[in-house]
Amino acid sequence: MENVDEKRGIIFHMKAFVAATLVLFGASSAFAQASFKYKALLNKKSYSTARGFVPGEVIVDLKNDVPETEVVAFAARFGVKLEPASPFALPERIYRVAGIADPAAFAAKFAADPAVESSEPNHYVFATMTPNDPLYKHQWNMQMVRMPEAWDVATGAGVVVAVIDTGVACRVSDLKGTKCVDGWNFVDKKKDATDDHGHGTHVAGTIAQTTNNAHGVAGIAPKVKIMPLKVLDRFGMGTSANVVAAIRYAADHGARVINMSLGSHFKSDQERRAIAYAYKKGVVVVAAAGNDGEEGANWPARHDHVIGVSALDSRGDLAFYSNFGEGIDIAAPGGDTRFDTNEDGMLDGILQNTIVRGNAAEDDFQVYMGTSMAAPHVAAAAALVVSQGVTDPDKVETILKGAAKPRGDKARFGAGQLDVYGAVKGAGFTLGLIKLGAGLVALLVLYFWLRRKQSAGFHLSAGAFGGAVVASSGLFFLPYVGVPPDFPLADFVMRGLPDWDMAFLGADGYGNALAHSPLAVVLFVGLLYSVPRARGLLVGLAVGVAANLAVTAASGTIDVLWIPGKILGIAWLVLGALISLVVAYFVWRKD
Amino acid sequence: MKLKGTVRRSPIEGGLWVFEADGGKRYQLAGAPADALKDGAPLEIEGDVDRTAVSFGMSGPIFKVTKVVKV
Numbered sequence: 001m002e003n004v005d006e007k008r009g010i011i012f013h014m015k016a017f018v019a020a021t022l023v024l025f026g027a028s029s030a031f032a033q034a035s036f037k038y039k040a041l042l043n044k045k046s047y048s049t050a051r052g053f054v055p056g057e058v059i060v061d062l063k064n065d066v067p068e069t070e071v072v073a074f075a076a077r078f079g080v081k082l083e084p085a086s087p088f089a090l091p092e093r094i095y096r097v098a099g100i101a102d103p104a105a106f107a108a109k110f111a112a113d114p115a116v117e118s119s120e121p122n123h124y125v126f127a128t129m130t131p132n133d134p135l136y137k138h139q140w141n142m143q144m145v146r147m148p149e150a151w152d153v154a155t156g157a158g159v160v161v162a163v164i165d166t167g168v169a170c171r172v173s174d175l176k177g178t179k180c181v182d183g184w185n186f187v188d189k190k191k192d193a194t195d196d197h198g199h200g201t202h203v204a205g206t207i208a209q210t211t212n213n214a215h216g217v218a219g220i221a222p223k224v225k226i227m228p229l230k231v232l233d234r235f236g237m238g239t240s241a242n243v244v245a246a247i248r249y250a251a252d253h254g255a256r257v258i259n260m261s262l263g264s265h266f267k268s269d270q271e272r273r274a275i276a277y278a279y280k281k282g283v284v285v286v287a288a289a290g291n292d293g294e295e296g297a298n299w300p301a302r303h304d305h306v307i308g309v310s311a312l313d314s315r316g317d318l319a320f321y322s323n324f325g326e327g328i329d330i331a332a333p334g335g336d337t338r339f340d341t342n343e344d345g346m347l348d349g350i351l352q353n354t355i356v357r358g359n360a361a362e363d364d365f366q367v368y369m370g371t372s373m374a375a376p377h378v379a380a381a382a383a384l385v386v387s388q389g390v391t392d393p394d395k396v397e398t399i400l401k402g403a404a405k406p407r408g409d410k411a412r413f414g415a416g417q418l419d420v421y422g423a424v425k426g427a428g429f430t431l432g433l434i435k436l437g438a439g440l441v442a443l444l445v446l447y448f449w450l451r452r453k454q455s456a457g458f459h460l461s462a463g464a465f466g467g468a469v470v471a472s473s474g475l476f477f478l479p480y481v482g483v484p485p486d487f488p489l490a491d492f493v494m495r496g497l498p499d500w501d502m503a504f505l506g507a508d509g510y511g512n513a514l515a516h517s518p519l520a521v522v523l524f525v526g527l528l529y530s531v532p533r534a535r536g537l538l539v540g541l542a543v544g545v546a547a548n549l550a551v552t553a554a555s556g557t558i559d560v561l562w563i564p565g566k567i568l569g570i571a572w573l574v575l576g577a578l579i580s581l582v583v584a585y586f587v588w589r590k591d
Numbered sequence: 592m593k594l595k596g597t598v599r600r601s602p603i604e605g606g607l608w609v610f611e612a613d614g615g616k617r618y619q620l621a622g623a624p625a626d627a628l629k630d631g632a633p634l635e636i637e638g639d640v641d642r643t644a645v646s647f648g649m650s651g652p653i654f655k656v657t658k659v660v661k662v
Contacts, residue, residue, distance in 0.1 A: 199605060202605065239644060240645055261647060264646070369604070
């Protein structure tokens, strides 16, 4: 009898060891991949060799002025078949040749041919997302804020961003795949908040232009929902009273982020109070610094609880028009349409899809410059951070500033140049890793403590580890190892159990008191307590929830919904963590 | 309040009208008749700075024009 128990114990130990190894391996490989990716960006050539070559394939780039007949002759000369490397590669005369025994040698032979510009063995690329939008090549700003990596891991699903502006023409061609929720037109006092100027639609495009739709350009957080709030008339003028009403409307109707690419030289106490109201409701407020090229941001950018954004040109310098000094929290691309510094045939403004001024029936792709263009970069980045589960406005601001590339002069650049990938990673990956670590450590501590007291009723099982992972962090690292962030059930799989309210309720209902409590654990225990094999799983779940709640409390990333005040919210989370631990103890100890 | 100066088309924010008053201060014009808004046009305007107004231009205080004295 004892012998059987011992054997079973060994098997359990082995299973536990395997599970622990898998989890740790997963986490560390995610870490490694993420840092690898970062290095790859710094040195594009390094990842090609690191990922290996495609067997038997050579990429050959013929000179662009080579006529079609010469392309045929070239193929005949070497006895190979040329396939266009991609649908976009044909004008560039870039071809793929397959079925080559020694690609390196063949590439060298090709390269010696007078028709060839360059040739090399085809290699795998650990690709960061490059949108297929044809005008994306003119969006230098997206590279500047590290969007290609950021899109790999977050797209902003579930978050509502209010655009307080001239309205938004959601019908334009490159917003067709973007969701707009009901807004309000404060100018004409009606529901239809369609843009009749062009500014607001451009701003909304930077935030959520339909991306990777093989049309036009890209936006930073293409899966967010835009809430158009029209306060500026067709001349681009409005009243502070309407701005105040719009801020309150946004806060009351589920917006998690507000973008205000507008301003005034004059302070309004009503505005200050509306912003404080939105802040208390957990809304991140972002505003443009102003275009006077002077010291001091405009209002509302200068108010407390507003992230004030100065503008960068394509060289990364402060744009000539951007305000600086008081009220600047961070810098983001605003462009400068006087130059084409990067020589891409497009003036270096911010390119988005908007209606044509004076002819609202038509829409086009236009370059704008201004701090109005910089602010929505930050608002969209904030929405991506929120989508990772950080909803507290102070924390969102801290994460954005912490990830920003420091630029020295705080008066001009605030915390520095916006780094969207860094911010998203800080919110999603780092926090996930801490939750996972806390869950596993708590499980091990509880186990060894119970064993020392000789009162452990069960051994560490795969179920216990699995439960701890599911409940603490989920497989948060999947997007960082190449899994697209929007696969089915991603919101469940990539989050810890208490964070599943994001999946059920979206960002608007995220952080609610019931989900962030031991309720789910108590329900599971009630259902499965009598099933002996489920004990390990239940302990894992309980410990994981405890870890998740404790880390959330310690990091202050969530304002718990329905619990008044930050302190009580943290107390709620701590209490929840303690109850979960007690549940784990009672499930696990010897009967 | 009377201001003398020049109307300018600013390239900021997709384009907007500003008024450069003699002495260098810059304003944005609200309510000016369309035919008065020509790049480089000298203008004498009457009106007041509207402290309750906001704009997408953020290029100086907003001057509510009541009368264009001379075009």
